[in-house]
Each structure stands twice: as C-alpha cells, then as structure tokens.
Amino acid sequence: MKAARMNGDSSTLSDPGSERWRDIPAVAVALAPVPLAAQPTEYIRQAWAGRPYGQTAEAMVAAASDGDRLYVRVEWEDDSRPHGEFQDAAGVIFHNGSDVALATMGKDGAPVPLWYWENGRPAPLHLMSTGPGVVEKVADAVPAARALLNESRWSVVFSGPAGSNSHARLGVAVWNGSNEERAGLAAVSREWLPVELA
Amino acid sequence: MTDSASNPAARGGQLAWVYDLNKCIGCQTCSVACKVLWTRDEGEKHQWWCSVNTMPGLGTPKGWEGMGGGADPETGLPRPGHQPTRAEFGGGFDYNYYEVFYGGTAGKAHLEPQAPRENRWAMNWDEDQGAGEWPNSYYFYMPRMCNHCSNPVCLQACPTGALSKREDGLVLRDEEICMGDRFCMEACPYKKISFNYERHVGQQCIGCFPRIEVGVAPACVRQCPGRAVFVGYLNDEDSAVHKLVKTWRIALPLHPEAGTVPNVFYVPPLSPYRLNSDMSLDRETPRIPREYLESLFGPEVHTALATLKSEMDKVRGGGESEMLTTLIAYKWQELLGPFTVDPATLDRQSFISVDSIT
Numbered sequence: 001m002k003a004a005r006m007n008g009d010s011s012t013l014s015d016p017g018s019e020r021w022r023d024i025p026a027v028a029v030a031l032a033p034v035p036l037a038a039q040p041t042e043y044i045r046q047a048w049a050g051r052p053y054g055q056t057a058e059a060m061v062a063a064a065s066d067g068d069r070l071y072v073r074v075e076w077e078d079d080s081r082p083h084g085e086f087q088d089a090a091g092v093i094f095h096n097g098s099d100v101a102l103a104t105m106g107k108d109g110a111p112v113p114l115w116y117w118e119n120g121r122p123a124p125l126h127l128m129s130t131g132p133g134v135v136e137k138v139a140d141a142v143p144a145a146r147a148l149l150n151e152s153r154w155s156v157v158f159s160g161p162a163g164s165n166s167h168a169r170l171g172v173a174v175w176n177g178s179n180e181e182r183a184g185l186a187a188v189s190r191e192w193l194p195v196e197l198a
Numbered sequence: 199m200t201d202s203a204s205n206p207a208a209r210g211g212q213l214a215w216v217y218d219l220n221k222c223i224g225c226q227t228c229s230v231a232c233k234v235l236w237t238r239d240e241g242e243k244h245q246w247w248c249s250v251n252t253m254p255g256l257g258t259p260k261g262w263e264g265m266g267g268g269a270d271p272e273t274g275l276p277r278p279g280h281q282p283t284r285a286e287f288g289g290g291f292d293y294n295y296y297e298v299f300y301g302g303t304a305g306k307a308h309l310e311p312q313a314p315r316e317n318r319w320a321m322n323w324d325e326d327q328g329a330g331e332w333p334n335s336y337y338f339y340m341p342r343m344c345n346h347c348s349n350p351v352c353l354q355a356c357p358t359g360a361l362s363k364r365e366d367g368l369v370l371r372d373e374e375i376c377m378g379d380r381f382c383m384e385a386c387p388y389k390k391i392s393f394n395y396e397r398h399v400g401q402q403c404i405g406c407f408p409r410i411e412v413g414v415a416p417a418c419v420r421q422c423p424g425r426a427v428f429v430g431y432l433n434d435e436d437s438a439v440h441k442l443v444k445t446w447r448i449a450l451p452l453h454p455e456a457g458t459v460p461n462v463f464y465v466p467p468l469s470p471y472r473l474n475s476d477m478s479l480d481r482e483t484p485r486i487p488r489e490y491l492e493s494l495f496g497p498e499v500h501t502a503l504a505t506l507k508s509e510m511d512k513v514r515g516g517g518e519s520e521m522l523t524t525l526i527a528y529k530w531q532e533l534l535g536p537f538t539v540d541p542a543t544l545d546r547q548s549f550i551s552v553d554s555i556t
Contacts, residue, residue, distance in 0.1 A: 039357075040357040041276075041354060041355055041356065041357055041381065042275050042276065042354070043275070043276040043278070043351070043354060043355035043381055043384075043385055044355070044357065044381060046275075046276075046277075046278060047278035047381075047384065084283055084284065084285070085281065085283055085284070085380070085393075118398075121398050122396070122397075122398075131357075132357070133357035133358065133377070133379060134357055134358060134359075135358060135377060136358075136375070137374065137375070182377075182378075182379045182380070183357045183358075183377065183379040183381070184357065
C-alpha cells in the first residue's frame with residue numbers, strides 16, 4: 001500500500017469523514033482473534049474459554065502522509081449495540097524492526113508501538129505492547145485520533161509523527177465493546193501491511 | 199511516629215482491620231471520612247471505598263454476594279466473576295437542593311435524587327431494611343472495604359501489572375499503569391473495586407497509606423465514633439488485631455470460602471432473643487439466624503459467638519476478661535495500633551495537602 005503524499009494543508013485528513021479520504025485507496029485487511037492461549041493471565045483464559053471474541057473479520061485501511069505526520073484511517077463494520085461499560089476501540093500496530101509478533105500484539109522482550117483509540121476515552125494513547133493487553137503507556141509521541149460512527153461503520157483516523165523511514169509495516173486491531181472486548185481480547189491483522197511512505 | 203509504624207516488617211507485615219459488628223451503629227462516619235479524603239475528584243462521585251451495608255441486604259454494588267469471583271479452593275487461581283456496573287453501584291446523582299431550599303416551593307418539593315426513578319440504587323439504599331418478620335425482624339451493620347487479601351485475585355487477573363502487594367500487605371494500584379480493563383473488578387469476590395469512568399482506571403481503598411507511612415491511623419479507624427474498628431499488624435502479638443483474630447479467634451474473615459484470604463475481619467453480631475407469639479422470650483433461639491451468620495463468616499462463627507457469650511458471662515459473674523476489655527476499648531488509642539500520631543501535630547505541607555488529613 002502506498003501512503004498518499006499530501007501537499008499543502010493536510011489537517012483535514014484528521015477528519016475521518018473528509019472528502020480527501022475518498023481519493024485515497026484503502027486496502028482490505030483480514031483480521032483474526034488474538035489466540036486465547038496467548039492471553040496474559042489465567043483469569044482471562046478461563047473467563048473467556050468458549051466465549052467468542054475478535055469476530056470482526058476485516059478492516060479497510062488507508063494511509064497518507066504530509067512528510068511530517070502519518071495519517072492512518074481504519075474503517076470497520078461494528079454491531080453498534082451500545083454497552084454501558086465497555087466501548088469500541090481500535091489500534092494501529094507498528095512493525096519496529098525487531099523480532100515482532102503481530103498475532104499477539106508483540107511479545108515479551110520485543111515490544112511493538114501501538115496507537116490506541118477508545119470511544120469515550122479522553123485522549124488516544126501511545127502504548128508499547130509486549131503481548132495481548134500487556135501494554136505500557138508512553139508519554140511522548142502521543143497520537144491524535146478522531147472517530148466517526150456512520151450507522152454501523154466506525155472510521156477512525158490516527159495521526160502521529162511520520163518518522164524518517166520510507167517504508168513502514170502496519171497492523172490494526174479492533175475491539176468490540178458490546179462484546180466486552182478489551183486488553184488482548186481483540187481482532188488483529190493476520191499479516192503486516194507494507195506501507196510505502198512516498 | 200512509632201517504630202512499629204515505620205517498620206512494618208519488624209512488627210509482622212500484613213496490615214489488618216477488625217470491625218466489631220456489635221459496636222458498629224451504621225452511622226457511615228467511616229464511609230464519609232474516607233469519601234472526603236480520597237474520592238472527591240472527577241469520576242469518583244459514585245465511589246465509596248468504605249461503605250456500611252445493612253445485613254442481610256443487597257448492599258453495594260447491588261447484589262454483590264452473587265457476582266462470583268474469588269479463588270478456586272484447589273488451585274488458588276482466580277475464578278470468573280461479574281464486573282459490577284455503574285448502575286449496580288448506583289449513586290453519583292445530585293439532589294434538587296436548589297429547588298427545595300431556594301425555589302419558593304416550600305411544602306411542595308421534597309429532596310429527591312435527580313435520576314430516573316427506575317432502578318435507583320446507591321451505597322446505602324437498603325439501609326435498615328434487614329430481614330425477618332415483626333416482632334422478630336433483624337439486621338446489623340457491616341462496614342466493607344478492600345480486604346487487602348493475602349491471595350489477591352485482582353492482582354492475578356490484571357494483564358498490565360497495575361496492582362501490587364506491598365510489604366505491609368496493602369494491595370495498591372498504579373493508576374499510571376492501569377488501562378481500565380476491569381478484570382480485577384470481575385475477579386474480586388467482595389466487589390470493592392470501583393471504576394472511574396472519567397479517567398478510565400479502577401480505584402479502590404488504598405489503606406490510607408500516606409497516613410500509615412507517617413504513623414496516622416486510617417481515616418475509617420480514627421474517625422469511628424463507636425470505637426468499633428481496630429487496625430494493626432496481624433502478626434504483632436501485642437496488637438489488638440492479632441489477639442482478636444489469632445489468639446481469641448473471635449474476629450473472622452467475611453466469606454472465607456471465596457479463597458482470597460482477606461485481611462479485614464469481623465467480630466460477629468450477638469443477637470437478641472426471638473419473641474414468641476405471646477411476646478415471651480424464646481431464650482434458645484437467636485433472632486439473627488445462625489445459619490445466616492455461618493453463610494457470611496463460615497462455621498467458626500459458632501465458636502466465636504460462644505466464646506463471646508462465655509466471656510460476657512464471666513464478667514457478669516464478677517470476673518475479668520481481657521477480651522471484653524479490648525473490645526470495649528476504654529482508651530480510644532487502643533484502636534489505632536501503632537498508628538497513634540495525631541495528624542494535627544504533623545507538618546502537613548511536607549507530605550500531603552493540608553485539607554487531605556482529617
């Protein structure tokens with residue numbers, strides 16, 4: 001996938017409903033549940049044994065850059081049933097060159113950066129993830145995120161520092177709040193998505 | 199500060215509380231002392247880290263005893279449970295104070311929660327209801343807080359490592375690490391972890407650790423007007439909590455079958471006799487059913503109550519009882535364990551804001 005190069009004012013890209021995203025090709029990314037066996041505590045493994053989660057099968061992903069900031073738009077179909085306690089959420093996972101594990105959102109000793117947005121949370125988070133739900137908050141390079149719920153489809157635009165690399169590899173993750181999904185109970189990309197930063 | 203306050207390991211590690219349910223008058227002073235000290239910030243309006251339940255009752259969160267959690271008796275590992283919802287905790291609503299006091303509606307408007315009438319609930323919503331039929335109705339009060347368990351399933355359930363158990367046994371949360379996943383709330387069998395919906399973190403009793411660390415007793419203990427609660431180190435053989443729990447075995451854990459080895463203990467309530475239909479006394483039958491107390495405190499409750507009665511009989515007969523003297527707490531400071539420092543004597547600015555110490 002090629003991240004569209006934007007010249008001039010790119011601020012409208014942060015709006016997931018912006019017309020500009022219509023001209024930027026999106027890629028269908030297949031998702032799969034994070035394995036139950038990889039969940040980090042016995043409590044979670046036991047409480048969720050036999051209970052489906054991470055059933056969101058696909059997300060549409062598009063990217064753009066103005067040279068300084070990287071914009072990633074993630075769109076997915078949600079059941080849109082409101083839940084009083086848990087909220088829908090999404091994340092962008094970055095391959096950071098080490099021996100990384102996408103299916104488990106990083107692993108012990110090989111953390112992956114994760115931009116995390118959750119509906120209703122005051123601000124998105126920059127996390128380092130070393131496993132499903134095993135995250136640490138990072139104070140710097142906190143991303144921005146804006147979200148739009150159009151009937152039953154969420155679209156979220158994340159934006160943050162583009163970095164100096166000409167290529168990136170991304171993964172995405174989606175949490176269905178109405179199914180009480182949180183932490184490592186997510187649908188995550190089956191494969192890394194190569195992104196050319198023009 | 200006393201040496202034992204500053205050196206918990208030397209005095210026996212685990213901090214413990216003992217509530218004497220025969221002295222608790224349900225005034226909620228412990229609840230309010232905690233509330234004004236710790237839960238006045240955003241997202242904390244509905245939170246009561248200490249709350250007094252009327253028993254039997256649904257309590258708070260509503261129906262907590264049926265929400266599961268705890269530890270498997272075989273493995274000690276956490277068992278799945280329900281995460282109490284905001285509605286089940288209830289409260290956090292405002293009242294129509296302005297309308298009643300300044301609205302010119304004298305005699306017409308009455309104080310009423312500004313929340314939908316359906317499913318209203320709050321911390322003491324079923325206070326004084328109890329159970330039983332007149333003239334044998336009954337209830338008692340039971341203060342509840344985080345039990346700072348020796349087998350803290352909340353800690354085991356957490357994926358981010360936000361919870362830890364200190365050397366003094368307090369189970370504390372690092373809110374910077376907490377992601378608000380709420381597995382801890384599911385696993386806790388006592389349902390004494392709240393969720394801050396504004397800041398997206400779990401929150402619970404912190405054992406007043408900033409006070410403990412300077413030798414001041416927790417607010418729930420220091421403020422109790424009924425002298426009903428003791429604090430101290432459980433293995434400190436000189437402490438009241440050790441004697442009540444370990445030596446005399448009259449202070450018992452709540453729902454020990456939950457398997458988390460709690461460190462808040464209760465002296466079970468004695469009971470008036472039942473009345474027969476002709477209003478004569480049935481001296482054989484306590485009004486609070488023993489099987490109900492056993493369901494709360496386990497089979498040891500029978501021995502504990504028998505011990506209490508035996509000691510009372512001894513004193514009535516002219517004897518002396520160290521146990522009853524301890525429970526009566528003639529000297530208020532005996533409740534405070536090693537944490538006898540008067541907060542008024544501290545240089546408060548050096549460790550915490552002035553209005554945070556009561």
